[in-house]
Amino acid sequence: MNDIPPDRSTIDTATLERVRADVTSARAHFNHAGMSLTPAPVLDRVLTHLQLEAELGGYEAAVAVGDELAAVPAVLAEMLGATADEIAATESATRAWETALWSLAETFDYRGGDRIIVDQFAYATVHSTLAALHRSRGVEMTVVPAHPDGRLDAAALAASLDEHTRVVVVTHMPTHVGTVTDVAAVGRLLAGSDAVFAVDLSQTLGQLPIDVGAIGCDVAFAPGRKFLRAPRGTAVLYVRAALADQIVPLALPFGAVDPDDLGRFTLPAGLRRLDQFEYGVAARLGVAEAARYAMALGLDRIGATMADRSRAVIERLASFDGVRLTGTPDDRGIISFVHPTLSPEAVQVGLSAHGVNTWVNPAGGAPFDAAARPVLPSVRVSPHYLTSDDDLDRLERALHALD
Numbered sequence: 001m002n003d004i005p006p007d008r009s010t011i012d013t014a015t016l017e018r019v020r021a022d023v024t025s026a027r028a029h030f031n032h033a034g035m036s037l038t039p040a041p042v043l044d045r046v047l048t049h050l051q052l053e054a055e056l057g058g059y060e061a062a063v064a065v066g067d068e069l070a071a072v073p074a075v076l077a078e079m080l081g082a083t084a085d086e087i088a089a090t091e092s093a094t095r096a097w098e099t100a101l102w103s104l105a106e107t108f109d110y111r112g113g114d115r116i117i118v119d120q121f122a123y124a125t126v127h128s129t130l131a132a133l134h135r136s137r138g139v140e141m142t143v144v145p146a147h148p149d150g151r152l153d154a155a156a157l158a159a160s161l162d163e164h165t166r167v168v169v170v171t172h173m174p175t176h177v178g179t180v181t182d183v184a185a186v187g188r189l190l191a192g193s194d195a196v197f198a199v200d201l202s203q204t205l206g207q208l209p210i211d212v213g214a215i216g217c218d219v220a221f222a223p224g225r226k227f228l229r230a231p232r233g234t235a236v237l238y239v240r241a242a243l244a245d246q247i248v249p250l251a252l253p254f255g256a257v258d259p260d261d262l263g264r265f266t267l268p269a270g271l272r273r274l275d276q277f278e279y280g281v282a283a284r285l286g287v288a289e290a291a292r293y294a295m296a297l298g299l300d301r302i303g304a305t306m307a308d309r310s311r312a313v314i315e316r317l318a319s320f321d322g323v324r325l326t327g328t329p330d331d332r333g334i335i336s337f338v339h340p341t342l343s344p345e346a347v348q349v350g351l352s353a354h355g356v357n358t359w360v361n362p363a364g365g366a367p368f369d370a371a372a373r374p375v376l377p378s379v380r381v382s383p384h385y386l387t388s389d390d391d392l393d394r395l396e397r398a399l400h401a402l403d
């Protein structure tokens, strides 16, 4: 259910025309996995609030939109099949993961002898947070190898679980190939285990329907700026209610500490305890607007359209002599390749000169996978549901012009 949407119907042509009209960029944008193009209603919501801050004053403007702001966790929760108290908004996926992991480590006193299991596709900062935890608390990290074709080896993951395993963190889709991991199958494997199951949804939020209950995860995180099409500096953290009510954040919320006794503090229920007084209010209103925009289109229909657009990219790239695709024929959202003669950087710069945005997957982006398979560095081409045939033609022409 987190892979191929059950409803295979794609977004209809009239709706696609409308969503394309919501974009102002003249470029052929194939970097939605980096940051998508902000749709007009999201941009409008952000700009309107910045304007209101300038007119009323920032604190006064926040009061004026108080109800809408308070509803942001509920909107994000609806998209993920969670409740508002299970959702916190943060500035980046890295910050969300770091906040969750360090709070867990402090609350449950992770130490030497404890283990964290991580998949081969882990993003650089998922890895570096684990490395920092190892350095400060001695927690061991075990990397589960993947099958050579890039699928998670669920049997290897099950075999590496033991009573010392505190956390299992799995990447729903890596940063550098569009292979979807069946995270619900991992959730079933972990059912009954005491380990916290965390899922990195960074590259799937906004391109596939996600239901944290169906996945069976305890923690999930993703930025808003990628396929969800929210402003930069936005992200979402999910922590299952029973766990959220137990964690003690490293940074206590405003007003939590008893002024007469620094050792006493009271925490709000659920993830409201992670809320901080200061954040980018306009961007936060924007991420909720982006979630509403995606839900109005239907994440199942977005998923089906994405599958179609991704196949089209794969066909166009595969027709180039010598171009080596680094993913599978089923990859979606992220299609990466190695050019026969040019470096990924030279390809990206060359395409950009023709108005085509792509990106480079550096080897450091997914360090375990880079060490295990010849998939990095590479050029990342990431379409979205709004990618048109004209965009595809421009990509193809720009690639021909490189030779």
Ligand SMILES: Cc1ncc(COP(=O)(O)O)c(C=O)c1O
Residues within 6 Å of the ligand: 033, 091, 092, 093, 094, 095, 123, 125, 171, 173, 174, 175, 200, 202, 203, 222, 223, 235
């Ligand atoms: C799979 C994956 N995880 C995590 C991240 C980190 O997201 P952020 O830059 O918002 O911290 C990225 C960013 O590209 C990613 O691709």
